[in-house]
Amino acid sequence: xxxxxxxxxxxxxxxxxxxxxxxxxxxxxxxxxxxxxxxxxxxxxxxxxxxxxxxxxxxxxxxxxxxxxxxxxxxxxxxxxxxxxxxxxxxxxxxxxxxxxxxxxxxxxxxxxxxxxxxxxxxxxxxxxxxxxxxxxxxxxxxxxxxxxxxxxxx
Amino acid sequence: xxxxxxxxxxxxxxxxxxxxxxxxxxxxxxxxxxxxxxxxxxxxxxxxxxxxxxxxxxxxxxxxxxxxxxxxxxxxxxxxxxx
Numbered sequence: 001x002x003x004x005x006x007x008x009x010x011x012x013x014x015x016x017x018x019x020x021x022x023x024x025x026x027x028x029x030x031x032x033x034x035x036x037x038x039x040x041x042x043x044x045x046x047x048x049x050x051x052x053x054x055x056x057x058x059x060x061x062x063x064x065x066x067x068x069x070x071x072x073x074x075x076x077x078x079x080x081x082x083x084x085x086x087x088x089x090x091x092x093x094x095x096x097x098x099x100x101x102x103x104x105x106x107x108x109x110x111x112x113x114x115x116x117x118x119x120x121x122x123x124x125x126x127x128x129x130x131x132x133x134x135x136x137x138x139x140x141x142x143x144x145x146x147x148x149x150x151x152x153x154x155x
Numbered sequence: 156x157x158x159x160x161x162x163x164x165x166x167x168x169x170x171x172x173x174x175x176x177x178x179x180x181x182x183x184x185x186x187x188x189x190x191x192x193x194x195x196x197x198x199x200x201x202x203x204x205x206x207x208x209x210x211x212x213x214x215x216x217x218x219x220x221x222x223x224x225x226x227x228x229x230x231x232x233x234x235x236x237x238x
Contacts, residue, residue: 038238054237055161055162056237057159057161057211057214057230057232059214060211060214060215060230061237063214063215064216085237085238096238097237097238117238120237120238121235121236121237121238122234122235123216123235124235124237124238125161125211125230125232125235125237126235126236126237126238127161127162127163127232127233127235127236127237128236128237129162138162138163138233138236139236140234140236141233141234141235141236145238
């Protein structure tokens with residue numbers, strides 16, 4: 001069977017269990033499904049975060065995610081892939097992002113999910129703005145996220 | 156060409172996009188940043204640390220030395236923080 005790829009950027013929340021079920025529904029070739037959910041935290045270094053607002057570059061965000069999804073499909077034997085990234089205002093406890101990978105065996109599913117998240121963090125054009133008690137501020141990129149993405153670079 | 160700004164670059168400049176016609180001496184992304192910086196205080200503030208500014212031409216990541224010839228849309232933004 002061919003791999004099913006679904007990439008969505010949306011304001012609405014998503015149902016993680018439903019997304020996982022959708023990917024493996026009616027198939028007998030999938031032996032492993034890995035999912036990663038990114039969730040909005042209510043505090044950062046002891047400061048209360050009341051909400052995040054996610055901004056994105058429409059068009060390029062979809063293109064960048066698709067580019068990395070295609071690379072993941074080329075690098076690992078995946079049967080399916082779902083990526084959902086929310087934009088707009090998100091409050092603590094709510095979903096931000098979902099990556100689901102399906103394969104015959106667990107290793108490909110684990111590695112592809114981690115690869116996709118590392119690249120979503122560092123090269124997909126999304127920006128987080130935090131609402132804090134002392135005022136709003138843009139989240140700064142983390143050097144350890146860049147280092148995580150570099151692990152996947154093939155020389 | 157259409158120039159787009161995102162996140163704090165957009166906030167500092169005070170607009171999300173504009174149509175500009177840089178002079179022919181502006182050949183690269185880095186030169187475009189320098190030219191934009193000279194357009195006023197808001198631009199100078201947005202581009203005060205050029206090395207942190209990321210750029211895309213026609214929705215593909217590019218580096219400061221990339222030529223802008225033929226670009227329809229150039230975007231400037233801070234390092235990405237999605238996921």
